[in-house]
Amino acid sequence: MSIPTDYRSGLAAATPIDPVMAERYVRHMTIGDPAADALVAEFQRHPAAQQREWMRRGIEEGPAALADAPDAVRAFFADIEQVPDWFDPKAAGLGCRAFHRHSEMFLGAFVGAVLIEGFSTRISKSFSITGRLVDQGVRRLKQNNLHLVEIFMPGGLDRRGEGWRLSVRIRLIHARVRHLLSNSDEWDLEAWGTPLSSAHIAYATAAFSGLLLQRAAMLGVALTAEERASFMMIWRYSGWLMGVDPELLFADQEEALRIHRIGTLCEPPPDLESILLANGLINSAPIVAGIADPKARKALTKRIYTISRALIGDALADRLRYPKSHRLSGMGALALLRWTNRMERLLYGLVPALGRRRRAGQFQRMLEVSFHDPAGISYRMPEKLHAEKDAPL
Template structure:
């Protein structure tokens, strides 16, 4: 559906920054209370998905018999299992450490956000183990990545410098190569090859991340004040790659199936 509508071709950076904003807000204190921005943004995703389904239903570009319902609850449930449990596993491989309570809390936040986004209970994971099972089942049901998936995956990686606000061509190329390498080592060579990722070597990627994480923990014990400043910088950097409209959070929706012909939302 993203490929047909052009959501990542037209204003693609804005779409990614909106996603970043939601992921920041749902983890803010009180972010998922009724008046919290995380709550509002999660419900907004539900409304946007419903509107896109409505627009595609009236479009000749979507083959309902072959593809079923666009942005279905099953696909959203599959995706959120990747955003939650799969992400935790990736972070662990990169050297991050979380207590059992932190892991449960992370999963609970995503579970409630998924509920707000409209995933029915039967398709919404119950805990980390269940999310991994859903991800495994969903992956087994998915066909090999078609051309549209290849284009979107590579577009997402190449959008990273734009989302981060990097304009220098050499720096942009370095970041893209870096993201490709990290992504390849996390998703594995088989899927990376199917998505036509560049055949970059992944040797040393995970050990380097783990060394950095261990170094950070040592510095935290020795210089807690310095680490607090570094953490604040990382947090503000995350905010910098998120969308904060002056008008605040709105529930404006796309009004045309093609992004280039839709009003700004």
């Protein structure tokens, strides 16, 4: 096995704990997404307008609309038409309802913890080099929120659902960025492995699912076992659509947390890019929320830092150079959120009309912090390595 140099010490640390997963994770650091990579390689032989048209037809209409497309393009879209036998659309309803019942807490845990923890890995290199999170941070954060929202809409992962379309689009954008980085002098293949590797896509999907449930629970979100299983199935299918390799595609929360735990051990410590991305995300959050007043924005940023530190722990927060804060203030903030959630559950159980009004308000705010393009989903592929030289995606 070819081991990227930045991962050798992490592999040595993780192997005594879980040798199978450690070997699997590091091996996938040198693997991309063969099917999507083949499609992107074929795309490069054709004009950009033709690429967009094939991508649009493939996502919106399916392989039957691609009679004039190359074999690699038709094969890719034919493969993703096959719904895995473990995905049950009816059972997905439980997870959808659970997400929307607690959408504010899930989005808070997503932005304040899970995204931060994801970008503490070497995946930060890809976003830092391209600038697609640094220069376009607010837009990208809203796009991340939108994907999370859409896969948990009822029917969002149906073949014509927006969650299905966005998941496939993300996969193809990743493949295109992987192609650009692999052909750039700025990417150190020997040290970092493959850009946007199979391991990193699996790690992100495991974090956005199993770890998100764990972090949301720290904020007071209480789900039944059936709701958690449904939540994980929804993310598992979205991960499958995004190209997560079967070797690293979890079946339940326990497996997702295992991938995340061993992947974290294999990853090198956060570097400057991770520090910039993590702090940039937190400072972007008040802007995404539409807060214009500088004092209010500063106060919310401080609160997010406090809660985020309590969620991710002092060790990682210090490595990411968070502002110092008293541990008790973070624990107190979490305790207050948990108490508030418990009281709201009791109140809304007694007065269901208030619960319906609360959920309607949450839904509206959720839409406000997500990016919606009036023109619909864009099928334009990145053309330049650096975001500042390219049109927004």
